[in-house]
Amino acid sequence: MALIKSAFSRFRTGLGRTRKGFVFGLRSLLPGRAINDELIRDIERLLIQGDVGVGTTARLIDGIKADHRDGKLSRGEDVLEYLKRELKALWPNDDRELRLAAEGPTVILVTGVNGAGKTTSIAKLCAVLQGRGRSVMLGACDTFRAGAVRQLEVWADRLGVEIVKGQQGGDPAAVAFDACQAAMSRRIDVLILDTAGRLHTQDPLMRQLSKIRSVVARQIEGAPHETLLVLDATAGQNALRQAQQFSDAAEVTGIFLAKLDGTARGGIVIAIKEATSIPVKFVGLGETTDDIEPFDPDAFVEALFAEGD
Amino acid sequence: MFDRLSDGFSGAFRKLSGRGSISEANVREAIDEVRTALLEADVHFDVVNDFCSAVVQDALGREITSSLKPGQEMIGIVHERLVELLGGSPEDGGREPGILHVSPGPTIVMMCGLQGSGKTTTCGKLAAYLKKRGRSVMLCAADLQRPAAVEQLETVAAQVADDAPGSATVSFYCEPDKVAEYGKAIGVAVKVCQHALQRARKDGIDTLILDTAGRLHVNDELMGELSRINRTLSPHQVFLVVDAMTGQDAVNSAKAFHERLEVDGVILTKFDSDTRGGAALSVRTVTGAPIRFIGVGEKMDALEEFYAERMAGRILGMGDVVTLVEKAQEQISEDEALKLQEKMAKGEMSMDDFLAQLRSLRKMGSMKQLLGMLPGVGQALRGADIDEKKFDGIEAMINSMTPAERTSPKRIDNSRRRRIASGAGTRQQQVGQLVKQFDMVSKMSRNMASMSMGDRVRAAKQLSAGGMGGLMPGLEGVPGIRTRGSTKASKGRFKPKRRRK
Numbered sequence: 001m002a003l004i005k006s007a008f009s010r011f012r013t014g015l016g017r018t019r020k021g022f023v024f025g026l027r028s029l030l031p032g033r034a035i036n037d038e039l040i041r042d043i044e045r046l047l048i049q050g051d052v053g054v055g056t057t058a059r060l061i062d063g064i065k066a067d068h069r070d071g072k073l074s075r076g077e078d079v080l081e082y083l084k085r086e087l088k089a090l091w092p093n094d095d096r097e098l099r100l101a102a103e104g105p106t107v108i109l110v111t112g113v114n115g116a117g118k119t120t121s122i123a124k125l126c127a128v129l130q131g132r133g134r135s136v137m138l139g140a141c142d143t144f145r146a147g148a149v150r151q152l153e154v155w156a157d158r159l160g161v162e163i164v165k166g167q168q169g170g171d172p173a174a175v176a177f178d179a180c181q182a183a184m185s186r187r188i189d190v191l192i193l194d195t196a197g198r199l200h201t202q203d204p205l206m207r208q209l210s211k212i213r214s215v216v217a218r219q220i221e222g223a224p225h226e227t228l229l230v231l232d233a234t235a236g237q238n239a240l241r242q243a244q245q246f247s248d249a250a251e252v253t254g255i256f257l258a259k260l261d262g263t264a265r266g267g268i269v270i271a272i273k274e275a276t277s278i279p280v281k282f283v284g285l286g287e288t289t290d291d292i293e294p295f296d297p298d299a300f301v302e303a304l305f306a307e308g309d
Numbered sequence: 310m311f312d313r314l315s316d317g318f319s320g321a322f323r324k325l326s327g328r329g330s331i332s333e334a335n336v337r338e339a340i341d342e343v344r345t346a347l348l349e350a351d352v353h354f355d356v357v358n359d360f361c362s363a364v365v366q367d368a369l370g371r372e373i374t375s376s377l378k379p380g381q382e383m384i385g386i387v388h389e390r391l392v393e394l395l396g397g398s399p400e401d402g403g404r405e406p407g408i409l410h411v412s413p414g415p416t417i418v419m420m421c422g423l424q425g426s427g428k429t430t431t432c433g434k435l436a437a438y439l440k441k442r443g444r445s446v447m448l449c450a451a452d453l454q455r456p457a458a459v460e461q462l463e464t465v466a467a468q469v470a471d472d473a474p475g476s477a478t479v480s481f482y483c484e485p486d487k488v489a490e491y492g493k494a495i496g497v498a499v500k501v502c503q504h505a506l507q508r509a510r511k512d513g514i515d516t517l518i519l520d521t522a523g524r525l526h527v528n529d530e531l532m533g534e535l536s537r538i539n540r541t542l543s544p545h546q547v548f549l550v551v552d553a554m555t556g557q558d559a560v561n562s563a564k565a566f567h568e569r570l571e572v573d574g575v576i577l578t579k580f581d582s583d584t585r586g587g588a589a590l591s592v593r594t595v596t597g598a599p600i601r602f603i604g605v606g607e608k609m610d611a612l613e614e615f616y617a618e619r620m621a622g623r624i625l626g627m628g629d630v631v632t633l634v635e636k637a638q639e640q641i642s643e644d645e646a647l648k649l650q651e652k653m654a655k656g657e658m659s660m661d662d663f664l665a666q667l668r669s670l671r672k673m674g675s676m677k678q679l680l681g682m683l684p685g686v687g688q689a690l691r692g693a694d695i696d697e698k699k700f701d702g703i704e705a706m707i708n709s710m711t712p713a714e715r716t717s718p719k720r721i722d723n724s725r726r727r728r729i730a731s732g733a734g735t736r737q738q739q740v741g742q743l744v745k746q747f748d749m750v751s752k753m754s755r756n757m758a759s760m761s762m763g764d765r766v767r768a769a770k771q772l773s774a775g776g777m778g779g780l781m782p783g784l785e786g787v788p789g790i791r792t793r794g795s796t797k798a799s800k801g802r803f804k805p806k807r808r809r810k
Contacts, residue, residue, distance in 0.1 A: 045354050048348060048354045048557065049353070049354050049557045050557070051351075051556040051557050051558070053349075054345055054348050054349050113554070113579070113582070114425070114427065114430075114579060114607075115424070115425025115426060115427055115552060115579075116425060117424065117425055119456075144607075145461070146460070146461045146462075146463075146464030146465050146468070147429075147457040147458065147459075147460040147461025147462075147463075147464055148457075148461075150456070150457035150460045150461075151455070151456045151457035151458075151460075151461070153457070154456035154457055155456060158490075168464075199579060199581060199582040200582070200583075201581065201582050201583050202581075232425060232552070232554075234423065234552075234555050234556060234558045234559075234562070235552075235554050235555065235556055236351030236554060236555055236556025236557065236559075236584075236587065236588070237349055237350075237351055237556065237585070238351070238554040238556075238582065238583070238584040238585070239554070239556075241583060259423075259424065259425075259525075261525065261527075262423070262525045262526070262527060262558065262561075262562070263526070263527060263558055263561040263562065264556070264558040268556065287454075287491040287492065288491060288492075
């Protein structure tokens with residue numbers, strides 16, 4: 001267990017909180033104990049407190065009980081192995097790479113509820129792509145929230161990328177149109193479009209997302225190549241509905257799980273994976289542009305259940 | 310919002326309410342469903358367990374098993390406990406709402422919370438709230454970390470100053486040169502807040518609101534900065550802003566903020582989402598601080614005072630009639646209401662009156678929001694897409710009528726219908742429908758005037774089940790709105806409340 005690859009070490013640091021809450025709980029809880037009702041209640045508590053969700057927790061608990069009956073699990077340690085195995089199996093070889101266009105600009109549309117962390121996540125994404133030698137342009141389609149365009153502009157300055165913006169209160173689809181034109185004429189590799197935060201219950205705003213999508217699709221073939229939904233890691237079970245509603249309206253192709261550096265235990269990822277087939281592509285672990293990691297389920301689960309430092 | 314939580318409760322109690330008598334095992338079974346509903350609503354695990362055992366204790370203590378209507382008795386107990394959990398016993402529902410006023414001023418209000426919880430928007434809403442009540446406000450941009458946070462607050466302040474109702478001044482204080490990259494200007498905000506206070510004193514401002522940077526509760530440096538602002542300025546009220554969609558972690562962050570700052574009140578944001586809102590229960594329990602406001606939309610007036618009693622009612626599907634009535638009072642004066650009542654009683658209500666009603670109704674908020682406050686309607690409405698534009702259609706039709714047609718819609722024959730339809734850009738049928746339904750409503754309202762109170766309630770229910778449903782386009786076909794079953798269900802839930810009194 002100590003052999004966690006160094007590449008994952010930062011991921012682990014970010015998840016330090018997660019491990020302390022969740023794994024230390026399991027660690028101190030499981031070894032040496034017999035499997036009985038009390039132990040199972042303790043496991044249930046930890047899973048629920050990790051935002052894994054009632055349904056998934058029930059499934060895992062049922063599995064533990066069944067395997068225990070069949071004699072496959074006898075001690076607390078076995079339960080830990082069982083949980084690791086089950087959770088890893090949730091993420092088979094999903095395509096977690098960013099989908100990039102073979103030719104012409106790739107368009108990445110970034111959506112999410114208010115305050116999920118879209119703009120910061122875009123800055124991180126931008127830095128990752130620049131690191132891979134891609135030229136990036138930002139499109140400020142959040143014409144609604146006060147200061148949103150300016151916020152993205154500050155990031156564009158810091159990262160040294162071009163930004164296309166419109167008037168505050170203007171039509172976001174028009175900005176998307178302009179941004180596509182600019183990206184094509186300047187032969188930019190990747191265009192990232194920021195959109196206004198919207199609650200998934202606001203139907204007109206969700207329809208506006210579809211409109212942006214179709215405007216983009218008419219400009220550039222196959223665009224948007226990637227539609228990322230930014231989810232707040234501290235969000236509870238409502239994040240499931242967000243994932244469902246946003247993918248209905250905007251055909252989400254990946255999730256960017258932001259703010260995983262708090263005490264939130266990240267269990268919502270498990271719940272989301274169970275309910276949707278949308279892969280998690282990145283996790284955000286801080287405030288600077290470096291605080292981004294590709295989501296790696298193995299590392300995630302390993303880190304979730306790793307030995308303490 | 311709490312609709313989904315209400316659903317869970319309804320399911321659990323439907324089982325109980327059908328039975329004549331129940332055993333202790335039945336109570337435990339029902340409480341299990343309550344437990345699941347609460348957990349799915351993101352109420353913290355420990356809070357749920359405490360809540361459930363308290364309810365079971367109460368239920369068994371009151372010998373609910375021998376009661377005639379155990380289901381209703383249970384609802385009563387859960388309701389009481391919910392009110393208690395959300396902030397005090399039903400008796401002290403009279404807690405003073407709003408924001409403390411300190412003399413001599415300025416009253417200092419500090420906002421804090423995690424990133425993205427909605428602090429800046431809420432600052433604007435509070436400013437609008439105070440402006441409306443004649444209190445001058447200064448908004449201080451103490452968020453020097455997030456790019457453009459200062460500009461955002463500046464824009465919000467200008468919006469409130471220009472557009473929000475009320476005559477009090479709304480000013481803005483910032484020191485944009487102090488803004489730095491994340492983590493590089495920690496502590497500077499203390500000075501900015503001090504300067505803002507000096508300015509507010511000089512200008513004789515009533516309330517100074519400090520918009521601090523969002524921060525993680527595990528970030529020692531930034532939390533330290535908050536403590537310093539707290540020590541240096543001693544704000545009269547510290548509000549913790551919490552995203553209503555937060556999961557189990559709400560407890561951890563609320564606890565951390567509370568330990569550092571002794572939070573005076575909690576403001577829950579994004580309540581207009583479909584979150585089950587369990588964070589409200591959790592945060593209240595760990596901090597002990599009352600929930601003071603809830604944010605229910607993006608507009609600056611989308612802030613409501615929080616009442617435990619009403620919220621518990623909403624959770625249990627009893628609706629929130631009180632808030633609805635208050636909203637109505639804001640729009641319609643008592644005089645107008647009385648006049649209209651008389652007209653209705655005499656059967657003299659005209660299309661003009663109806664149009665005026667419709668307009669003031671629409672000023673109160675979105676139809677979906679309003680209807681959601683009615684008992685039993687919230688659940689049926691979830692997922693229903695009420696097209697507010699269709700109300701424009703009704704307005705257009707009435708606008709296309711002559712004054713004579715408006716006073717006596719009966720004279721609207723086919724030829725007139727055709728004319729009105731072309732004037733309003735709609736089909737003749739639609740006009741016919743409007744006239745027919747209007748006729749139905751005015752007949753019913755005339756009958757109601759001569760009824761006893763009980764008959765009136767019944768008639769109103771019929772009206773909302775039949776006639777009104779038609780007048781509210783977009784509601785046709787919404788399950789539960791027009792079907793009898795749902796009306797009955799809501800009656801059933803509402804009854805015990807009346808009986809108990």
